[in-house]
Amino acid sequence: MGRRERLISTSILRAIFKSKSKNASKSPSFLARILAFFSVFGLTLARYREELFKKLRNEIWRIEEEEYTESFRSPSYGKRTDLIPVGDLGYSGSTFFTTPNSKFLLKSLPRHFEQSFFRRRLLYPYTEHMELNEASLLVRITDLLYCPVTTLGAMLGSAPSHHIVMENILYGKSSCAKGDQKKWETYDLKPNDYFYPERDIAGGRLAPESVKERLIDEFPDKVRVNIDEKEELVAQLARDTKILQEANAVDYSLFLVRYPASMGTAEGGKIPVPPGRPSAWRNGLVSRDGKWIYRAILLDFFWAKDALQAKALTGLVNSFNFLKWGKNHGPMSITTSSEEYRTRFLRMVESIVEVPDSSGRPAGELRSPSP
Structure with missing residues (x-):
């Protein structure tokens, strides 16, 4: 794994494992925003609509939360480890990773109009549809990670500011x-x-x-x-x-x-x-x-x-x-x-x-x- 992929992986893992605290909802300080702006690869990410996606995982799709979180740890050492880069799976310039146990696939959304469309127009119809259709074949998106502040890396395109975590139907391969x-x-x-x-x-x-x-x-x-x-x-x-x-x-x-x-x-x-x-x-x-x-x-x-x-x-x-x-x-x-x-x-x-x-x-x- 190259340096860029390793830093992106670290950013994703920090967002997944970051404990939810009373201060989690507070806006970053002015100094934190200045420091974050100069990030090129290692962007600070957060979970978008965390409770909504947790409801989808636990109540709709019956994915146990502990099983989900542990998927991001190394099965050998029981600790955080780098995600596994999958390589170029598509035509959009996205970055792909799998969790160490390959149960979940992570895909970056480098194009603003894609993540904006999903967040603003499709997320609620998608959630409602999943609640009413247990057999839906729409891919199960278990998390949406985003960069809450403006960064140089996102502006230059050196690191994606949005990632989705979704099921991997190649699990078992x-x-x-x-x-x-x-x-x-x-x-x-x-x-x-x-x-x-x-x-x-x-x-x-x-x-x-x-x-x-x-x-x-x-x-x-x-x-x-x-x-x-x-x-x-x-x-x-x-x-x-x-x-x-x-x-x-x-x-x-x-x-x-x-x-x-x-x-x-x-x-x-x-x-x-x-x-x-x-x-x-x-x-x-x-x-x-x-x-x-x-x-x-x-x-x-x-x-x-x-x-x-x-x-x-x-x-x-x-x-x-x-x-x-x-x-x-x-x-x-x-x-x-x-x-x-x-x-x-x-x-x-x-x-x-x-x-x-x-x-x-x-x-x-x-x-x-x-x-």
Whole structure:
């Protein structure tokens, strides 16, 4: 781990382990603000709406508080340790870590409009939805850490001022043998019929292959489940994406994980399941043919259609079309309407899930439930 990652890790751990005191709610002194301003990597972080997220963890998702806190300690020494950097998992420039036991994933939100959208517009609908929908597949966000004062590091972009802590549905992978870990497959799935400038303009010469490969994943197979499981999945995703549409969110994705069933089912106890309230698509659903175990959640719902960046990119696409740079291009996934994105997203889910017909042979697509 480099110096930057180590300092960011330390900042996160201090916020998690900081005891709640009578003085915790007091504003920092003028001197403290001056000293904090010159922080470049080691920012002072705090928990945002601490009691609200604790309620989500303990009452809604049934994650024991002691288990949660201990996830941030080294299992070997029973003390604080550095978080584990995961590397570059995305296209947004985010920094990723896992807790030492890999139960939880930490992701930075380096773009202001993302964390602002989540805090101001989505947090309360998200909380209410989670309370009313025990089987929701929206990723469980267990903490939001933020920097309460202005800092040089946040202004320069050398260290992120906001981080989310969320469930890690890859939990259990690290407990497998090295050879078996390579058998786990992950897919970050979005509708692939949108316009992606890096991929679609001028033969895709705007970005190298390494960048284009991270834009969208394509699932090369089918998710094989029974009819009830498919209907339940599509219905739940329809409910989950409804609140995202109402918040004008776009560009979210279905994070699909699969690993060979021969490695052991969750029921067999060989692969540990994520903590908290049990969920079929989190713990692992065995495929109809018995070859795979699937896990799935809904991720990355932090981009608002009416954000300034989305409006700017809409103008960019219109400029491309006006200049006749290739064929006319439709909307990008981040500039389309939230209703249109939801429709295409649910259509994509239906297209990758295969169920048998009455004769036992694979059937075509089922009609999605009414939004």
